[in-house]
Structure formats: C-alpha cells, structure tokens
Amino acid sequence: MSPSGILAYHEASKHSPESVRRSSRGLDWANKPFPYKDYPRGLPSIDLPMPGVPLPVSALDAVAGLGPSSARELDAGELGRLLNYGAGVMRKRPISETQAMYFRTYASAGGLYPVEVYAVTGDLPGVGPGLYHYHPRRRALVALRAGDHRGSLVEATASEPAVPEAPLTLVLTGIPWRTAWKYGARGFRHLYWDAGMILANLLALAAASGLPARVVMGFDDAAVERLLGIDGRHEFPLCLLTIGGGSTAPAAAEVPDLALATRPLSAEEIEYPQIVAAQDSGRLQAGEVAGWRGSGAAAARPALLGAAPGPHDLLENVIRRRGSARSFDRKPMPVDALTSMLAPATSGVPADYAPAGSRLVEPYLIANRVDGLGAGAYRFDGEKLQLLASGDFAQEAAYLCLEQALAHDAAATHFLMVDLEKVLGRFGDRGYRLAQLEAGIVAGRMYLGAEAHRLGATGLTFYDDDVTRFFADGDRPKSCMLVLAAGPATRHLLPLA
Ligand SMILES: Cc1cc2nc3c(=O)[nH]c(=O)nc-3n(C[C@H](O)[C@H](O)[C@H](O)COP(=O)(O)O)c2cc1C
Numbered sequence: 001m002s003p004s005g006i007l008a009y010h011e012a013s014k015h016s017p018e019s020v021r022r023s024s025r026g027l028d029w030a031n032k033p034f035p036y037k038d039y040p041r042g043l044p045s046i047d048l049p050m051p052g053v054p055l056p057v058s059a060l061d062a063v064a065g066l067g068p069s070s071a072r073e074l075d076a077g078e079l080g081r082l083l084n085y086g087a088g089v090m091r092k093r094p095i096s097e098t099q100a101m102y103f104r105t106y107a108s109a110g111g112l113y114p115v116e117v118y119a120v121t122g123d124l125p126g127v128g129p130g131l132y133h134y135h136p137r138r139r140a141l142v143a144l145r146a147g148d149h150r151g152s153l154v155e156a157t158a159s160e161p162a163v164p165e166a167p168l169t170l171v172l173t174g175i176p177w178r179t180a181w182k183y184g185a186r187g188f189r190h191l192y193w194d195a196g197m198i199l200a201n202l203l204a205l206a207a208a209s210g211l212p213a214r215v216v217m218g219f220d221d222a223a224v225e226r227l228l229g230i231d232g233r234h235e236f237p238l239c240l241l242t243i244g245g246g247s248t249a250p251a252a253a254e255v256p257d258l259a260l261a262t263r264p265l266s267a268e269e270i271e272y273p274q275i276v277a278a279q280d281s282g283r284l285q286a287g288e289v290a291g292w293r294g295s296g297a298a299a300a301r302p303a304l305l306g307a308a309p310g311p312h313d314l315l316e317n318v319i320r321r322r323g324s325a326r327s328f329d330r331k332p333m334p335v336d337a338l339t340s341m342l343a344p345a346t347s348g349v350p351a352d353y354a355p356a357g358s359r360l361v362e363p364y365l366i367a368n369r370v371d372g373l374g375a376g377a378y379r380f381d382g383e384k385l386q387l388l389a390s391g392d393f394a395q396e397a398a399y400l401c402l403e404q405a406l407a408h409d410a411a412a413t414h415f416l417m418v419d420l421e422k423v424l425g426r427f428g429d430r431g432y433r434l435a436q437l438e439a440g441i442v443a444g445r446m447y448l449g450a451e452a453h454r455l456g457a458t459g460l461t462f463y464d465d466d467v468t469r470f471f472a473d474g475d476r477p478k479s480c481m482l483v484l485a486a487g488p489a490t491r492h493l494l495p496l497a
C-alpha cells in the first residue's frame with residue numbers, strides 16, 4: 001500500500017452519524033474475547049509483587065519527564081513497579097458471587113484490553129536473561145525463551161542506539177480480535193491508542209525511577225514477530241520501549257520457532273482484513289529500518305526546568321486512583337490546572353522517530369467551563385492557549401463525541417489533531433502508527449495530570465470529519481486522532497483487585 005493505502009483505511013474507519021447508525025448491531029456476548037493471553041501453566045514464571053512504598057516523585061513531575069538524577073537498579077522489584085503500575089490489573093467490579101470484571105492501570109475503550117506486554121531482558125537481578133510475557137492479572141512474568149535475546153532487537157532496529165545499551169526492552173503487541181469484536185475495523189486505531197495509554201504510564205514510571213526510556217517505532221516487523229513467536233495477523237508488534245542504559249547486548253542468538261499454544265480467545269475468531277492490511281501497509285523489512293528512521297532520531301526529551309507546577313500527589317498513588325469519569329459535575333476547573341496538564345502531555349515523546357521536543361499531535365479544545373478562560377474553541381501551541389472562536393460550544397462538543405453528554409458536561413474537551421498528510425509524507429504509511437500512538441500517549445498523560453489535580457478524565461470517540469470541519473482554521477485540514485474530556489467529576493472508586 002502507498003500512503004494513499006493507509007489513508008484509505010483511515011477514511012473507511014471514520015465515524016459519522018450514518019456509519020454509527022449502520023453499524024449499531026448487537027454484540028455477541030457469548031463470543032466475547034478473553035482479555036488475557038494465557039500460556040500453558042507449566043512454563044516457569046516469576047512473581048512480581050506490587051511495590052510497597054511509592055517513589056517520592058509527583059505525578060506531574062514524572063509526566064514531565066522529571067525524576068531523580070541517579071537511576072534505581074533495574075531488578076525484579078523495579079520491573080514489578082514498572083509493569084504492575086504500567087499495565088497491570090488494579091481494580092475490580094464484582095458482577096456475581098464468583099465473578100468480577102478487572103480494570104487495569106490504563107484506560108482501554110470498552111475495557112477490552114487488546115495490548116500485550118513482553119520483556120526482553122539482560123541479566124537483571126532476580127529475573128535473569130530471557131524473553132518473558134507479562135500476565136497483568138497474575139502479576140507475573142512467564143518465561144518464553146531462556147538466554148539473552150537483546151541482540152535480536154539490536155538487529156531488528158538496525159542498531160537504534162538505545163537498544164544495545166538497554167538492559168530491558170518492552171515490546172507491546174496488539175491482538176486485533178479483542179477490540180474488533182466490538183469496534184470492527186476501527187479496532188486497528190484502538191490498538192495504538194491503548195499502547196499509548198500504557199506508554200504514558202511507563203514513561204512516567206521510568207522517569208520517577210531515574211531510568212532513561214525511549215520509544216522505538218523503527219523495526220523489522222518480521223524479526224520482532226519471530227522473536228515473540230507471534231504470527232503478524234492475529235497478534236502483531238506495535239512498539240518497543242527501551243528502559244535503562246549502560247548495558248551491552250550480546251550478538252543475536254539463534255531464535256528457534258516458539259510453538260506455544262495459548263488459550264483460544266473465544267469460540268470463533270473473526271478476522272478483519274482491513275486491520276491486517278492497515279498494519280501490513282506500514283511494515284518495514286530489515287534493510288529499510290535505518291533509512292526510515294533517517295536523521296529524525298535525536299537524544300532524550302528536553303528536561304523541563306524545575307518542578308512541574310501543581311499538586312504533589314505521588315505518581316503511584318495517582319495511577320492507583322486513575323479511572324475514567326462516567327459523568328462530569330458541570331463545574332469549572334482552573335485554567336492553571338488545564339495548562340499544567342496540557343504542557344507536559346504535549347512536550348514530545350522520547351522516541352527514535354522524533355527530534356527531541358518535537359510532536360506530531362496538536363491539541364485543540366472546547367472550553368466549556370474553565371475559570372480564567374472564556375468559553376470557546378482554542379488551540380494549545382505548547383505554551384499558550386490561542387482563541388479560535390469564543391462562545392458556548394458545549395452542545396457541539398457533545399455532538400462531535402458521538403452525542404455523548406460527557407463532552408458537554410466536562411470542563412474542557414480536548415481534540416488531539418494531527419496533520420496526517422505531513423506525517424505520512426515524512427514517515428510513509430508507518431507514520432499512521434506514530435500518529436495514533438502519540439495521541440494515546442498524550443491522552444494517557446492527561447489522564448494522569450487530571451487525576452493529580454483530583455479531576456476526572458475520559459477518552460472519547462468522535463465523528464472524524466465533523467471534528468476536522470469544526471476546527472478548520474484555513475490551514476491544511478487536520479485529522480482527529482483521539483478525544484480526552486476533563487473536569488470536576490464525582491467518582492466512586494472500585495475496590496482494589
Ligand atoms: C481510546 C479510548 C476511547 C474511549 N472512548 C470512550 C467513549 O467514547 N465513551 C466512554 O464513555 N468512555 C470511553 N472510554 C473510556 C473507557 O470506557 C474506559 O477506559 C474503560 O471502561 C476502562 O475503565 P477505566 O478507564 O475506568 O479503567 C475510552 C477509553 C479509551 C482509552
């Protein structure tokens with residue numbers, strides 16, 4: 001597929017009032033996919049208990065990339081902190097005497113959790129070198145391969161500089177059927193949004209531990225699939241995250257086939273060819289990775305000077321409390337809280353594809369009730385909110401978000417926009433993965449920022465073209481990647497799992 005190919009996917013997976021009416025079929029609850037990847041019980045595993053005492057770093061600092069200057073040792077305890085707070089099960093909603101629905105530390109549309117996390121480790125104390133799958137409910141690493149396999153990732157990423165030095169690289173994968181069961185072909189977008197939500201947590205947790213972390217999007221897809229033993233159709237790699245430095249990966253080891261049967265997701269699995277084609281359109285072969293990355297790569301995200309303004313609620317306590325607002329109180333939030341959420345969330349992602357501090361996502365917003373800011377439509381330029389139109393657009397906000405009252409009742413509803421033509425022009429079809437992923441990271445960071453201010457937040461879906469039209473400002477039209485509404489909300493925390 002050429003760039004027009006992924007644009008064809010984007011076009012075909014747009015929501016509009018007509019498309020939503022057309023697809024409002026009932027869900028086949030008996031065939032709902034199971035939300036965990038379960039390997040055979042006989043495989044060796046390592047328990048990762050929840051850490052006891054939270055690190056003394058505020059959520060707002062950690063989201064801004066601030067933390068201690070010396071790194072904590074990356075051992076089993078630290079891995080437990082990263083994975084359990086990054087992607088683990090946190091709360092439960094009992095649904096009968098014996099059954100409960102489990103909620104994770106990150107938001108996921110419909111609570112479907114289509115993303116899996118794997119760890120490729122060097123010789124970490126208490127863990128040892130290997131390829132592991134993280135089980136979010138058991139809070140355990142399941143050993144899939146023994147030995148140090150980081151060299152395979154060095155090869156797959158054409159020696160992206162952070163990879164050989166990192167004692168730990170996490171690989172996030174997507175299982176399309178888990179989300180396509182409800183969202184159909186649009187589920188492809190959900191995979192990257194959810195991976196972004198997890199990365200928002202992980203990047204903040206790594207910063208709080210003083211560990212460098214870097215998102216790597218340039219890799220030979222087939223090589224990563226081979227290493228993980230996944231087929232690239234029913235499960236495919238979304239992104240890599242290197243954590244830590246100062247290590248040296250060995251040369252790539254032999255990677256025999258991994259023939260591990262896992263528990264079926266549901267009685268019948270429906271494949272969506274549009275999703276497979278969308279992922280395939282962005283594939284890179286071994287020889288293409290270095291050229292794709294080009295000179296865009298740069299060092300870490302620039303450290304913001306000084307501590308982030310706002311409350312000093314510790315990161316882990318904030319992640320513990322996070323949950324999506326199910327209604328908003330129609331009360332105002334202060335403009336300082338708004339900008340202290342937006343600025344670090346949109347200050348760029350430490351990534352192989354982006355020069356430090358650059359960003360693909362531009363936040364636009366409808367301010368319904370913000371103290372110190374007139375009601376209206378705004379664009380956030382990284383520092384200031386620029387007024388596009390003043391007036392009460394709360395009704396429009398609700399309409400744009402599939403007629404959901406949440407967007408009307410929130411203090412502010414943010415539309416994370418991207419100039420897709422520009423991104424695809426620079427990165428080819430793979431650019432679509434970056435745009436969706438970065439929107440997920442920005443929204444995930446805003447969830448944390450809102451919770452640090454004791455405000456509610458929720459991701460929302462949207463009518464694509466109506467959002468583009470609403471914010472049209474004479475520039476090239478921008479495409480909405482994701483919506484995040486925030487504001488005062490009365491929430492009832494579910495019991496801890
Ligand atoms: C990408 C994305 C889109 C979402 N869209 C909606 C939505 O349109 N309406 C809604 O009420 N909640 C939406 N949510 C919130 C999810 O329903 C919520 O994250 C999920 O139920 C898990 O609950 P939790 O976030 O409280 O842990 C969305 C979440 C994400 C990550």
